[in-house]
Amino acid sequence: MATEKRVMNCIMCPMGCELTVTLDGGKFVSVTGNTCPRGAKYAQDEVTAPKRMLTSTVRIKGGFLPLLPVVSKTVMPKGKVLEAARALRSVEVQAPVKAGDVVVADILGTGVDIIASRNMAAKN
Amino acid sequence: MSELYDVVIVGGGPAGLSAAYSAYKNGAKKILVLERDRELGGILQQCIHNGFGLHHFKEELTGPGYAGRCIGLIKDKPEVETRVDTMVLEVHEDKTVLAVSPTKGIYTVQGKTVILTMGCRERTRGAIRTPGGRPAGIFTAGAAQRMVNMEGYLPGKKIVILGSGDIGLIMARRMSLEGCKVMADIEICPFSNGLTRNIVQCLNDYNIPLYLAHTITRIHGKDRVTGVTVAKVDNKMQPIPGTEFDIECDTLLLSVGLIPENELSRSLGIKLHRLTNGPIVDQHRETSLPGFYAAGNVVHVHDLVDFVSDEAEIAGKFAALDAQGKLPAVQHDVAVEAVNGVRTCVPQHLSLPEGGEGARLFMRVSAPARKVTLEIKQGDEVLLSRMLPVVKPSEMIAVEVPAAITAKMTGSSVTVGLKQKEA
Numbered sequence: 352m353a354t355e356k357r358v359m360n361c362i363m364c365p366m367g368c369e370l371t372v373t374l375d376g377g378k379f380v381s382v383t384g385n386t387c388p389r390g391a392k393y394a395q396d397e398v399t400a401p402k403r404m405l406t407s408t409v410r411i412k413g414g415f416l417p418l419l420p421v422v423s424k425t426v427m428p429k430g431k432v433l434e435a436a437r438a439l440r441s442v443e444v445q446a447p448v449k450a451g452d453v454v455v456a457d458i459l460g461t462g463v464d465i466i467a468s469r470n471m472a473a474k475n
Numbered sequence: 476m477s478e479l480y481d482v483v484i485v486g487g488g489p490a491g492l493s494a495a496y497s498a499y500k501n502g503a504k505k506i507l508v509l510e511r512d513r514e515l516g517g518i519l520q521q522c523i524h525n526g527f528g529l530h531h532f533k534e535e536l537t538g539p540g541y542a543g544r545c546i547g548l549i550k551d552k553p554e555v556e557t558r559v560d561t562m563v564l565e566v567h568e569d570k571t572v573l574a575v576s577p578t579k580g581i582y583t584v585q586g587k588t589v590i591l592t593m594g595c596r597e598r599t600r601g602a603i604r605t606p607g608g609r610p611a612g613i614f615t616a617g618a619a620q621r622m623v624n625m626e627g628y629l630p631g632k633k634i635v636i637l638g639s640g641d642i643g644l645i646m647a648r649r650m651s652l653e654g655c656k657v658m659a660d661i662e663i664c665p666f667s668n669g670l671t672r673n674i675v676q677c678l679n680d681y682n683i684p685l686y687l688a689h690t691i692t693r694i695h696g697k698d699r700v701t702g703v704t705v706a707k708v709d710n711k712m713q714p715i716p717g718t719e720f721d722i723e724c725d726t727l728l729l730s731v732g733l734i735p736e737n738e739l740s741r742s743l744g745i746k747l748h749r750l751t752n753g754p755i756v757d758q759h760r761e762t763s764l765p766g767f768y769a770a771g772n773v774v775h776v777h778d779l780v781d782f783v784s785d786e787a788e789i790a791g792k793f794a795a796l797d798a799q800g801k802l803p804a805v806q807h808d809v810a811v812e813a814v815n816g817v818r819t820c821v822p823q824h825l826s827l828p829e830g831g832e833g834a835r836l837f838m839r840v841s842a843p844a845r846k847v848t849l850e851i852k853q854g855d856e857v858l859l860s861r862m863l864p865v866v867k868p869s870e871m872i873a874v875e876v877p878a879a880i881t882a883k884m885t886g887s888s889v890t891v892g893l894k895q896k897e898a
């Protein structure tokens with residue numbers, strides 16, 4: 352099968368390096384244009400199984416603020432992001448919470464934990 | 476008598492917090508941070524997405540995560556005092572600061588030095604003059620971000636975004652994740668004003684069309700926004716008749732730029748730069764008024780908070796040294812002029828001691844370009860050149876200029892500009 356080149360921007364950091372990925376029969380062969388190894392990993396994932404971080408909020412009871420910002424501990428399959436965000440809309444936690452506390456473990460069976468992005472003190 | 480501080484910092488966002496930490500590290504013994512919001516951290520607290528901190532903390536953090544780091548650095552330091560719910564009303568040339576808070580009323584504090592870190596605010600509909608009625612449903616992207624991420628309300632269900640600045644792009648994804656339909660992003664420039672990564676993961680991922688070189692010519696709706704008319708623009712940014720089309724929506728988010736918040740600086744008589752809209756500063760981030768420093772988005776709007784922290788650490792350091800009478804003696808002053816495709820450069824001038832001093836220049840170009848050489852020149856002599864693969868107005872360029880180079884700046888000015896690579 353013919354080799355194919357695909358141009359994409361790395362999104363792993365704000366540098367946004369332009370990557371050129373070489374594919375052979377749809378399979379990843381090589382990548383150029385990345386400034387660091389994270390870019391190579393990104394390119395490989397992007398053409399095989401794209402992944403994204405998820406950031407959202409959940410309701411928090413008795414907190415200094417009504418919402419707690421949360422983040423996926425690692426990237427998760429891109430196709431699961433919307434569904435995970437939807438699931439988070441019905442989650443409610445109790446203050447106080449510390450940054451890094453697990454809010455939802457293994458969301459949708461992806462193996463990825465959703466954790467608190469910040470400390471949230473109880474309302475005094 | 477009002478209480479005396481080495482350094483008084485106006486604003487407790489990332490710039491103020493980083494400046495405070497740096498002032499502490501550089502020997503200041505009494506540092507005060509005044510913040511008008513209910514907590515420290517500034518705008519980062521509503522920027523719940525990730526992508527912050529890779530340069531400054533060498534780790535990828537969310538906005539609240541980055542704020543938490545900055546707060547953590549100063550939290551247990553007896554040298555650093557922070558006061559929230561505190562609005563600075565006036566700052567005077569003698570470095571007295573008039574503040575007000577619900578618990579302390581109106582009071583003054585005295586600084587030996589003052590650092591201005593008030594950040595910036597969003598341009599509003601008034602600033603872009605879009606015709607139409609005055610229906611509900613028009614928000615700045617940042618106001619909508621605060622509603623969605625901190626207060627727990629949705630501004631609407633069917634969204635059009637005007638402008639492709641980063642906050643607008645981030646909100647496009649955020650609204651999509653919350654179940655809203657983002658109809659389109661309309662950008663008047665022929666290129667996007669946000670980071671490439673945000674175009675990819677905030678628009679492309681959610682199949683949101685980006686209309687470059689388009690603008691909104693009319694907002695429809697009487698009580699609530701019902702739609703917008705969009706038209707293509709020519710190279711003078713004027714709508715082209717006959718290209719109009721309508722998009723139905725109930726909400727319009729404006730992401731049309733940020734303006735440094737300089738009311739205090741202006742009333743102090745601090746000189747502001749015509750293009751950055753922020754104080755003119757030297758490499759120490761000292762303004763035109765001795766003893767007054769400034770850093771972060773109040774000086775020039777940054778695209779990365781990491782650079783805000785870097786810059787604030789410079790301001791914090793030199794304000795602390797100034798307060799202790801340890802500033803390096805200045806031999807001569809060199810103006811840094813932005814030319815040939817470089818639109819702005821901060822600092823705008825260098826106050827050089829004998830033997831020069833390392834300085835970090837932050838620049839923005841006027842238009843996107845590829846494979847360019849950035850040159851710092853004194854007359855025709857090239858003092859420093861740097862190859863850049865891609866430059867974009869949306870991405871600030873930072874260049875380290877070593878002391879050995881600034882020592883060669885013997886004239887009254889140098890220029891920074893692009894030299895287009897010959898084909």
Ligand code: SF4
Pocket residue numbers: 361362363364365366367368384385386387388389390391393
């Ligand atoms: S390749 Fe490395 S430096 Fe370039 S955008 Fe990706 S993560 Fe950033």
